[in-house]
Amino acid sequence: MAAGPGTTTDTGPAAGTGEKEDEHIKPFTPEKAKEIIMSLQQPAVFCNMVFDWPAQHWTAEHLSKVLHGKQIRFRMGMKSTDTVPQFETTCSYVEATLEEFLTWNWDHSSISGPFTDYDYSKFWAYADYKYVASLFEDNTDIFQDVIWSDFGFHGRNGQESTLWIGSLGAHTPCHLDSYGCNLVFQVQGRKRWHLFPPEDTPFLYPTRIPYEESSVFSKVNVVNPDFKRFPQFQKARRHVVTLSPGQVLFVPRHWWHYVESIDPVTVSINSWIELEEDHQARVEEAITRTLVCALKTAEDPHSTRAWLNPTEVEETSHEVNCRYLNRAVSAFFDHYRTSKPVEIQALRTNGEYVKKELSVHSLMEVDQTGSQNLTSGTVEQQAASPFGPDLVPVQPSSEDPPSERGGILENDGKDFVAKDGEQFEKLHCTKKQRIMSKHENAIGEQIASNNTMAPSQTFISTDNLLDCLVNPQVTKIVAQLLIQGRSL
Structure with a gap:
């Protein structure tokens, strides 16, 4: 699929290396790194920022010794690609030690142990979403090996981090995270990231089934898309980057991402950074939880495993969900009463306006105004671009996804870096026009996106129904109406 202008971004060992590492000088101070992270709207790769982190030695082999035979849950998936995403609800799970994982991974003829039923040539294994605080609860000193304070987040270390260990082909289906932005440190092996901007959400066919709080999944297998079923996906602008050991990827808020391991063993450490927008996002997530649980349990109260992601312990009752929603709204107001009293007054004024003038056109006009401001800010940011050999922007890809070139595990070595962010600046010359046109047609595109059935299939x-009710655009409007109603 041709995904747009530009090239695939290469951030291999040759990118961003040189004298600075030898001199033990980091290219950005913590204050500057945080300033970049909190203002950047584009995914980018930091180089030469973690060369002195003890966590750079957290290979799977090293961690297997540190964990002393502790069992970890691995998700098992098929290496063969289908047009249907491999959601976590369709995977198998294995409890195993890292030693057993490494034995299976290297000795493909192993006939004993927890991986016996999984042919290495057909399956991948992924120990994903492993909270460092839980995994190393008996060895808390190791938290200090991860030094997110180098990026300006003082006091943040391994305790606020998550560990990911996978084999060749292991991947997470395409999704966006409802909360925060993301910093990802690649420790061992390489991972390929396929990213899509938030404004392309209508083209990603968002769904909340399987349900997991804070994760909005895409119905599209982005490395092997079914264009007959999801024709709007052809409009999505794919950004691709191969992340190598020693590099840190910044993923801005609400960027869609599909992540795949392209080496025999990969290890990553990430941390989600809280943002101001999370306060409203929690209200949106509470609305989603309430609606999904109510409708799905009413449909079949005895079959929650089919729609509830394994990361969710169990479905919650309507009473519990309503309490959760009320707490989220209260927390929103508590935050703004203590930190931004001026914005409460703005909410009151805006609430009166929406109450009188609420319509599709007024909502779209508000959205367009916000987009103009965002674009203007991006242009200002471009004037003093922070990009260079130590901060590499992730570019839109002009190439077909890897699966269409011979399989998701192929790496043709054609990735390269735009010098000093030149292509990033060219990209933003037309971004305003693209964003404006997208928002003008957002509702129409979303209707088209959900219309995946043939006319005769009217069931x-x-x-x-849930794809419409808990669509991110819809829950955002509902959350705003709830908040405005409580502020009158």
Whole structure:
């Protein structure tokens, strides 16, 4: 699929290395790194920022010794690619030690142990979403090996981090995170990231089934898309980057991402950074939880495993969900009463306006105004671009996804870096026009995106209904109405 102008970004060992590492000088101070992270709207790779972190030695082999035979849950998936995403609800799970994982990974003829039923040539294994605080609860000193304070987040270390260990082909289906932005430190092996901007959400066919708080999944297998079923996906602008050991990827808020391991063993450490927007996002997530649990349990109260992601312990009752929603709204107001009293007054004024003038056109006008401000800010940011050999922007890809070139594990070595962010600046010359046109057609595109059935197939399932009710655009409006209603 041709995804747009530009090239695939290469951030291999040759990118961003040189004298600075030898001299033990980091290219950005913590204050400057945080300033970049909190203002940047584009994914980018930091180089030469973690060369002195003890966590750079957290290879799978090293961690297997540190964990002393502790069992970890591995998700098992198929290496063969289908047009249907491999959601976590369709995977198998294995409890195993890292030693057993490494034995299976290297000795493909192993006939004993927890991986016996999984042919290495057909399956991948992924120990994903492993909270460092839980994994190393008996060895808390190791938290200090991860030094996110180098990026300006003082006091943040391994305790606020998550560990990911996978084999060749292991991946997470395409999704966006509802909360925060993301910093990802690649420790061992390489991972390929496929990213899509938030404004392309209508083209990613968002769904909340399987349900997991804070994760909005895409119905599209982005490395092997079914264009007949998801024709709007052809409009999505794919950004691709291969992350190598020693590099840190910054993923801005609400950027969609599909992540795949392209080496025999990969280890990553990430941390989600809280943002101001998370206060409203929690209200949106509470609305989503309430609606999904209510409709899906009413449909079949005895079959939660089919729609509830394994990361969720169990479905919650309507009473519990309503309490959760009320707490989220209260927390929103508590935050702004103590930190931004001026914005409460703005909410009151805006609430009166929406109450009188609420319409599709007024909502779109508000959205367009916000987009103009965002674009203007991006242009100002471009004038003093921070990009260079130590901060590499992730570019839109002009190449087909790897699966269409011979499999998701192929690496043709054609990735390269735009010098000093030149292509990033060219990209933003037309960004304002693209964003404006997208927002003008957002609602129409979303309707088209959800219309995946043939005209004769008029049956509407509970999942079809939920795709509309808890669409990110819809829950955002509902959350704003709830907040405005409580502020009057």
